[in-house]
Amino acid sequence: MTTSFNRRQILARATATGAIGALGTSFATSAWAQAAAAGAAARSAPPKAPKLVGTLRIVIPANPGGGWDQTGRALGAALVGAGAADQVEYENIGGKGGTIGLAKYAEKYGNDANTLFMGGMVMVGAVALQKPAVDMGQIQPLARLTSDYLVAAVAAQSPIKTTKDLADAMRADLKAVPVAGGSAGGVDHIFAGVLARATKANPEGLVYKPFPGGADVVEAVMSGNAAVGLSGYSEFSDAIAAGKLRAIGVSSRRSAFGLPAFREQGLDAVMANWRGVFTGKGVAPARAAEMLAAIEAATHHESWTRTLKQNRWEPSWLTGKDLAEFMELDLTTARVMVYLLKLKA
Structure with a gap:
């Protein structure tokens, strides 16, 4: 925990003072890669998935066919397989690195205890670049699922x-x-x-x-x-x-x-992409805990593990305070990289 805190302080200070150039791209990408690899500790066997609802909805802030879509649909199938829902409806809302879907989800489903939301590092970068009115502070992170x-x-x-x-x-x-x-x-x-x-x-x-x-x-x-x-x-x-x-x-x-x-x-270019699942900011803590228990059980279902193997995704389960700190570091690093690389929306 101390290492992450110190790295976050350094990045935040660099962003605040404008002394970002002194960090160098290799440091920033190294911090990003280290953070993406964190939190892979072994988990205890999860309890049986709680039954959440008959029809569960998963909002995917991207067009069909991409990584978020594949992850969301694989998670939905595993949730059904684990008994958390009878069926899953998928809603794709693509555009601008997921920020369009994020805004619509926060507005329409922010208090909906039966709707999940997919997200990840792509959205973090888009938020850092675009500085949208609705950012990831408007949703609750449940779990980081995979790295790619x-x-x-x-x-x-x-x-x-x-x-x-x-x-x-x-x-x-x-x-x-x-x-x-x-x-x-x-x-x-x-x-x-x-x-x-x-x-x-x-x-x-x-x-x-x-x-x-x-x-x-x-x-x-x-x-x-x-x-x-x-x-x-x-x-x-x-x-x-x-x-x-x-x-x-x-x-x-x-x-x-x-x-x-x-x-x-010979090229120092290392980066890991992660994907995770969220719920609305207005969902009660007890319900969010039920959702998390169902998701954890789903990640042990054979359909999920088969999808990981087929797509060659690395499992990278992370939840709670560790996930919140990881995301804070991720966003700070994304802002540093946007500055260093002179990226523009």
């Missing part, structure tokens, strides 16, 4: 074949290497800046093209609308397997998904 790493991919016919090719191209003319990814300010956008900075290119020259879903990113790269795409492995896996995209590297510290890490190839 970002894959950089190019079209099969691209002249970029290795991390060195990518670094050389970005360093030579960053504007000629447009990058496609998720919403502006999200993890893909910030990691694009981290990559550019790691290649010694000026991140201010970054051409970033945001899209609402992973399928759109794949299409942008395959059509030539972008030179490089950034997304989670699960969103690229089909196109990679079909030979339509070629993966260049992954944002983990070591090889993952059978792909070499950027760090192993």
Whole structure:
């Protein structure tokens, strides 16, 4: 706990004083990666899932097909399988890194004890960039569920074949290497800046093209609308397997998904994406505790563990005070990175 507190103090002070540049990108991304890896302590076997309601609703602040959508639907299936609900209705509200869905959820379901909300690091980055009127302080975090790493991919016919090719191209003319990814300010956008900075290119020259879903990113790269795409492995896996995209590297510290890490190839570019589940600010503590118990039981259901394995997501369960402190650090770090990389909404 002391380490996280000290790191948070340093980041907060740097943000407040404007002395952010002295931190350096490597420190900020290192803090982010360390925080994303925290809280993976073993859990005791959960009790049987409490029955929450006949029909449970899960609001997903993204278009169908992306990481939040996949996670939300997998969680819904596991909640039904564990007996917490008879059925789950899904409501997708995409746009602006989840902040549009966040605002609508807070307004419509802030007191609804039968509606859950998906979120994660992408939303944290979008909040840091956009400074929306409704932020994550308007919802209650229940649990961090998974962590994922970002894959950089190019079209099969691209002249970029290795991390060195990518670094050389970005360093030579960053504007000629447009990058496609998720919403502006999200993890893909910030990691694009981290990559550019790691290649010694000026991140201010970054051409970033945001899209609402992973399928759109794949299409942008395959059509030539972008030179490089950034997304989670699960969103690229089909196109990679079909030979339509070629993966260049992954944002983990070591090889993952059978792909070499950027760090192993000489680029200090490490970042982990996390996804979690929330409820409304007005939901009573006792009901929130019931929801959490049901979610924990669902994460032990075979359908959930099977989905983790299929999508190669890392379980990263975190709740309570530890989750609140993790999110505070995450938001502070996102603000630092937005400043360092000169990102604009």
